[in-house]
């Protein structure tokens with residue numbers, strides 16, 4: 329088990345000055361991992377770590393002799409643009425990288441001269457989906473989201489009786505997962521019309537969903553469930569995830585098999601994977617309130633009860649085309665906290681996913697489901713914030729929204745903070761809606 333160590337020390341500062349700014353998402357205590365290349369170049373994407381407004385080129389750092397041998401071997405085993413071989417190694421190698429970089433990037437480090445040439449400005453790079461994602465599963469752990477969306481879709485039966493026993497999920501699609509900066513065309517399809525005869529056209533109720541995505545590190549062999557006591561060892565780290573949703577397509581198509589074309593046209597993730605180690609100081613007890621069903625034994629465990637939850641602030645911001653043209657920044661629509669929103673922990677999602685023998689693989693992505701807070705203004709989707717499209721949201725520039733318009737950019741943000749520790753951020757997860765593509769005749 330990994331616990332807080334000197335890499336979390338709040339007094340640590342870096343010789344990369346921008347990493348010491350109080351508002352940075354990427355202080356020396358974070359060290360998230362992503363895939364980058366110089367903007368506009370045709371070179372392969374390579375592994376990097378964000379520090380302040382810079383990226384440490386990890387292969388260059390390996391050549392400079394700054395990283396331990398097992399870390400270097402795992403990084404060199406990665407195919408271009410694919411972190412999977414590194415992810416497969418598990419916690420030991422990941423902690424080795426964290427400790428080595430924490431030492432080398434510290435103020436006063438003797439390795440500064442060797443590491444300095446391995447830095448590239450974030451403003452000069454482009455980022456990619458960090459690994460090959462063979463499997464993507466989206467859970468439904470946000471109980472406030474499940475209850476309010478359930479009321480809209482099924483007024484008599486909002487929260488199904490299985491909800492408090494089974495971490496509900498569905499298998500999503502990997503081909504349309506993109507990284508922050510992704511833009512996508514408004515989907516079109518079948519929309520429920522009068523008398524159960526559908527209309528065809530562009531989605532009129534386009535929405536976002538505020539989620540976290542957990543990347544799997546080491547996988548499990550087919551037929552061998554991961555017990556709760558080992559589940560955390562299979563988690564690599566977290567990103568933000570926007571599960572763009574076409575609510576009108578969804579309402580018509582979802583019964584009986586669940587989401588299909590309403591959710592597979594685009595999914596946007598943030599580029600930097602914040603490791604489980606960086607989040608260590610923000611673990612929180614997982615408590616089931618009095619009177620709630622206790623998890624079945626295969627979803628229960630001492631470590632999960634003690635520290636299965638995560639204290640993470642989540643936010644949704646919107647920048648409309650008019651705001652952009654007027655030079656106005658995005659505006660915050662809501663905030664929630666993962667520990668108040670999720671009915672199941674990451675470890676429970678992972679253990680449940682494998683209990684039937686299903687094999688997870690390094691680089692698989694588990695979406696948490698929409699993380700709405702307990703009060704109505706904490707909805708993690710427009711569907712909730714506008715009561716199903718019935719109450720317009722008024723923006724500070726005078727515009728209104730029920731659902732997304734073409735040109736809208738949605739930005740998800742997250743950070744963890746706690747007295748005595750540095751604030752850890754995730755960077756932006758931004759995506760923009762483009763107009764629907766007319767069908768060719």
Ligand SMILES: O=C(O)/C=C/C(=O)CC(=O)CC(=O)O
Pocket residue numbers: 466467468469470473474477478481537539571582587591696697698
């Ligand atoms: O049928 C329903 O109740 C709703 C299903 C979903 O919206 C699926 C989903 O993406 C769940 C989530 O993000 O929490």
Ligand SMILES: [Ca+2]
Pocket residue numbers: 466537539571695697698
């Ligand atoms: Ca979702």
Ligand SMILES: [Mg+2]
Pocket residue numbers: 500570571572591592593594595
């Ligand atoms: Mg999606």
